[in-house]
Amino acid sequence: MKLQQIIKQHRLELLFQQGLFGFEKESQRVYADGSVVITEHPKTFGNRSYHPYIQTDFAESQLELITPPNKKIEDSLRWLSAIHEVVLRTIPDNEYIFPMSMPAGLPSAAQIKVAQLDNPEDVAYREHLVKSYGKNKQMVSGIHYNFQLDAELVKTLFNAQNEIQSEVEFQNNLYLKIAKNFLRYQWVLLYLLSASPMVDDDYFKHGVPEDLSPIVRSLRSSEYGYVNAPDVNVSFDNINTYVESLEHCVSTGKLIAEKEFYSNVRLKGAKKARDFLQTGIQYLEFRLFDLNPFDPYGISLNDAKFIHYFILLMAWLDETATQDDAELGKARLYEVALEDPFTSTAYAEEGELLLIALLDMLKELGVEQTVIEIVQEKLTQFAQPNKTLCARLVDEIIKFGGYQQLGAKLAKQYKAQAFERFYALSAFDNMELSTQALLFDVIQKGIKTEILDENDQFLCLQHGEHIEYVKNGNMTSHDSYISPLIMENKVVTKKVLAKAGFNVPxxxxxxxxxxxxxxxxxxxxxxxxxxxxxxxxxxxxxxxxxxxxxxxxxxxxxxxxxxxxxxxxxxxYLVGTEYRFFVLGDETLAVLLRVPANVVGDGERTVAELVAHKNNHPLRGDGSRTPLKRIALGEIEQLQLKEQGMDIFSTPAQGQIVQLRANSNISTGGDSIDVTDEMHPSYKALAVGIAKAMGASVCGVDLIIPDLTKPAELNLQSWGVIEANFNPMMMMHIFPYQGKSRRLTLNVIKMLFPELKI
Amino acid sequence: MKLQQIIKQHRLELLFQQGLFGFEKESQRVYADGSVVITEHPKTFGNRSYHPYIQTDFAESQLELITPPNKKIEDSLRWLSAIHEVVLRTIPDNEYIFPMSMPAGLPSAAQIKVAQLDNPEDVAYREHLVKSYGKNKQMVSGIHYNFQLDAELVKTLFNAQNEIQSEVEFQNNLYLKIAKNFLRYQWVLLYLLSASPMVDDDYFKHGVPEDLSPIVRSLRSSEYGYVNAPDVNVSFDNINTYVESLEHCVSTGKLIAEKEFYSNVRLKGAKKARDFLQTGIQYLEFRLFDLNPFDPYGISLNDAKFIHYFILLMAWLDETATQDDAELGKARLYEVALEDPFTSTAYAEEGELLLIALLDMLKELGVEQTVIEIVQEKLTQFAQPNKTLCARLVDEIIKFGGYQQLGAKLAKQYKAQAFERFYALSAFDNMELSTQALLFDVIQKGIKTEILDENDQFLCLQHGEHIEYVKNGNMTSHDSYISPLIMENKVVTKKVLAKAGFNVPxxxxxxxxxxxxxxxxxxxxxxxxxxxxxxxxxxxxxxxxxxxxxxxxxxxxxxxxxxxxxxxxxxxYLVGTEYRFFVLGDETLAVLLRVPANVVGDGERTVAELVAHKNNHPLRGDGSRTPLKRIALGEIEQLQLKEQGMDIFSTPAQGQIVQLRANSNISTGGDSIDVTDEMHPSYKALAVGIAKAMGASVCGVDLIIPDLTKPAELNLQSWGVIEANFNPMMMMHIFPYQGKSRRLTLNVIKMLFPELKI
Missing domain, CATH: 3.30.1490.20 (ATP-grasp fold, A domain)
Structure with a gap:
């Protein structure tokens, strides 16, 4: 099959580069010193029996973070980032995520607890692994790279050839070609991307092997890593031999199950290998990769792109590796894994030739220059081994006096970074903060989520067969179509509320x-x-x-x-204070007082200084990227000061409140103060009734109340309703300036998925 | 009580003119010759046990059309117009509404059927009336004018005085003052507005009274009209004497029930007169008015305004008529009623003085000039009796050779007018046509309707306690909030539909x-x-x-x-024809083919002539006031002609189809063709499924189908979904250019009020 030729002839260059990408990233939860925790997987992460994003791998301490498949590799990395931020903000204060593949500070075998999954078979499988490999090897972590070719590409390629009559067979052959060529050349990726040069001595069950150098390229991918016994032989020659040899390993007890076959390429898309004969290989899982400790989430975008084109090269090459070639490649992998990272590799020339072939492919495909530069940079690393990731890592380890020390330092740094904008999800920061908060919660609780339209804040949430759509954080199927239309129209709103007997001006x-x-x-x-x-x-x-x-x-x-x-x-006009009631279903979940922009004097600082100080608050910013807004000192504020006989250089007395705005909008620097617990329950019940009269499940009700401690009476002197708002803001309740945070996004999820009993 | 003084002092001039207005208009259904029908009240008018707009009065043939109360008198007249249009378009082709108070061509007593209401008591009451007054008198029709003062005005007036301590008493006194002064001066209104100068001889049970002139001002309000026996004496002196004297009439058998008291002013707002002592009179019903045959709906706006200010004058006057004054007024009424309409009235001077007092009041109140002009014009009629309505009517009757003839002619004319724009409701023509169609149906079926916001097409429908809101004809609580949001976004729509397994390009x-x-x-x-x-x-x-x-x-x-x-x-791009499926709930109610603007040649006329002819179609117009649009002959159309080798002066051959547009939009002159019955049911089921996938109850689904007769298959060659639309257009289905009309608005009502079993 001359793939190159077909691609060029049918102008499939772009389609060839498309596909689906996904990551599964293992890592250990650790304490501040980098030692592995002995705590259980936090309960806050919903239920592992269905959680699509946050699982445990072998041990309770070993997180497995899974991205959904994405058409763009950038999106998979964004999901990886988002899932990390959720995990880092959820695990206990004294826990971190270790950024290296090889564990440090391992607990005693007795303290390493196998992941306590619901399914007894899953636990039994792990107990079997303990017996076969020991607990320590199971604690090694890596990042798995899943890749699927575009289905239309496969179909078009199939139609463009006439050697093979069955589409399934064609598809299997194509993926097997990639798999075999990958096995043949995987050592090149190891040379460039490996990052497990060393490990604690106590990692080895029977003591440190005598012939092992203290520093290597990849312990994880070496014979000392988590690999199958040498007698596990599975043939990638063709799909039939693959299925038969794999089944043979299981039937002869060399493997307890097919999934125990730890090849650096796994064929994926079926429960049993035999199913591939009927349905075809759907995608490939590449398991070679060590965690990159210099990236907070284990892999950099450039490396991810490099791997993508490397995989494509495996399909692009004219030749297809034989089973023997694959075995040769495995042998080279083991060899290169144990090389000194600061020396040149024995196979540098082969590596360079391969990357030159890769560059040729990129040119043929018309791939953008940035990708070419990534490959060119990797090419130089064959001549300069000290520029490889592993060599740079060793340099850093030495600088920090040990890999556990470096790991601990980086773990703490990455956790701190994840808290920098604790109210946002960095990866989805082009969406509204409320949608980011909702995404945080669905990731945490394990609700399968698809971003249908990022600019439009449109999500599809799914648990089992139950699908719910959400727009702008709280616009859902639970509200009726007519209710926002009523609320949009003040005249109609008032007529409806008056009809229902509420105090309306x-x-x-x-x-x-x-x-x-x-x-x-x-x-x-x-x-x-x-x-x-x-x-x-x-x-x-x-x-x-x-x-x-x-x-x-x-x-x-x-x-x-x-x-x-x-x-x-x-x-x-009603006399009293305006409060915003956030109603969801039968409950007022939050009540907020919005106070116009202001500063409180201390007898020392000027207004300008007090404003600057207040603006330093982490919740305050400009635009829509923070829950609260900075106070401006523009014309309106200066006019407001003037009315109080002041200017920005005045020094207000201790405790003196200086108004900087007449309006209480959060968007002009107002303060949000949660008063949910202070508000008399009668008003909360009224707000619920008002929302019901509008037919709304989610509603922001604005009431004017002179005294929030006195029970409501049936007259305009006691209270009055000003407005009812659909799609009410949530961030000001979730991150108020003062008072208790109300995690309303979680209530939205509870409303949509009552069966989860969150 | 010096009302004038309080109003001026407290600047209540505007509030004094506010209030609530309502009409109840009786009229006979007649045949083309003006004779009263002997058919039953049409079943299409829903159920008379709750119908708020269309009732029967005494007989099956006698319609009673009731407007809801409105703050603006103009709105009450609009409702009166709308109810008339509904009735006129609903009654059988050979029936009309007689525009005069006195019936003509009365059937034999045996054929006059008492209204067959559900409540046996209502039927029994009518049978009693037959015994007391005879059937013929019951067939007389009039228009009743209901007026309520603004509640805030009454409260403010009460607070501004200190003679009366109880607010209920104050309110009763105020309304009684109006009632008594009205009784005293009602003859003035009769002189100006009466319109029942004569009647058929067979109206009189015992032959034409000897002393009755052949032409009078108002037979209906005279002793020969439908009035109580002379021994029915009810005192309006104060609320207590009123209640007692009325109860006395009933207990002594002079009246069978309180409602048999036919005063020209009725106190309203309670089931029993005695309740007024506790709850107060709420409004007044003025029953004096003959139908104005020159107005299609029995009363003109100018007269309605005149009556309003006349009523206000009754409150404004310093003096309050005594019971004796009221009796004097009644006597004058009877006298004036039998005067020759072409002669001056005996009490012209009193009438002129009263209207001068009215003009004074208008000036004090700062009422707009147009109202002053109305009163000035009426004032001249005392000197020129031939300008009174009655005199003008007599002139016309003579011209047409009899009042039945004139009545028949006008009845036919008014019915034709009501059909001029049969797809609209003239009174609500500033609203969308679909909302007009919905209003037509709710009026016909008797669902209480409030127009919450006219510009926003916002209605509140109510049956019993069941309230539904409707915007733009079909936006209701039955749709979920998220579903229009999904449909608004094409990307999201496609993802959702693809997920649900539909053929999406x-x-x-x-x-x-x-x-x-x-x-x-x-x-x-x-x-x-x-x-x-x-x-x-x-x-x-x-x-x-x-x-x-x-x-x-x-x-x-x-x-x-x-x-x-x-x-x-x-x-x-899908190959095939695009059809619009209108889905409501579990059913595709209509399927439409939209054909680009075109004309079909006849071998004689030019394209321009053919277009002009096609544009004459009653459904075609410009803007949004017609269901279909006229074909333009602008640049785009001329370019389209050029592509076919033609211009507007070309003469296409017999049967040749000339395309004038490439796009099929109705808004650019396209034809709408109903194909509901031709469409294979499999596509209708698909459209329902698509609507369900969007979570929509009302949805316009656009499918591309190559062959509408072949069953749907699961591939894009068989069909594909292009779009799903919320708030889909209804008019093009209700009034298609070709094919069967589908009354979708009725289905909307059925969906909202299943309990009505319409």
């Missing part, structure tokens, strides 16, 4: 400025708000807190409102 | 023009559509029906699409 609507101005008499001396019917940003609103005093002010306010909308409301 | 999305252009090879020779991700109006779409042939065309199409959106899709 009276209002009149006007469609003509003249008619509105002529109605002055109706409002004289009444405290009213004049506002456009349908803007939502506070534009065009005038408040007559002390009552309308003269026709001119009244007319002016109306003019301002009519600039924003063709319908304007004049509404009773 | 494959596509790739691009966010960069360069990247998209670079993907040319993926699409070469493939039939594709290039379109912006989220526009809905066909903008920026290019179709490569024969496959992408060269990179330049491909790049150009991408550029056009990127002008409309920052994300662009390249999607498989």
């Amino acid at each position: 009276q209002s009149l609507e006007f469609t003509s400025l003249e008619q509105a101005i002529a109605s002055y008499a109706l409002f004289e001396n009444r405290a009213v708000v004049i506002k456009p019917k349908s803007t939502n940003y506070g534009l065009g609103i005038t408040i007559f807190q002390q009552g309308v005093q003269n026709p001119d002010d009244f007319a002016k306010a109306l003019e301002i409102a009519f600039r924003e909308d063709k319908e304007v409301m004049v509404e009773d | 494959q596509s790739l999305e691009f966010t960069s023009l360069e990247q998209a252009i670079a993907s040319y090879a993926l699409f070469e020779n493939r039939a594709v559509v290039i379109k912006p991700k989220s526009t809905n109006y066909g903008l920026g779409i290019t179709i490569f029906q024969q496959g992408v042939q060269n990179p330049d065309d491909f790049a150009k199409a991408l550029e056009i699409a990127f002008r409309e959106d920052k994300e662009v899709m390249v999607e498989d």
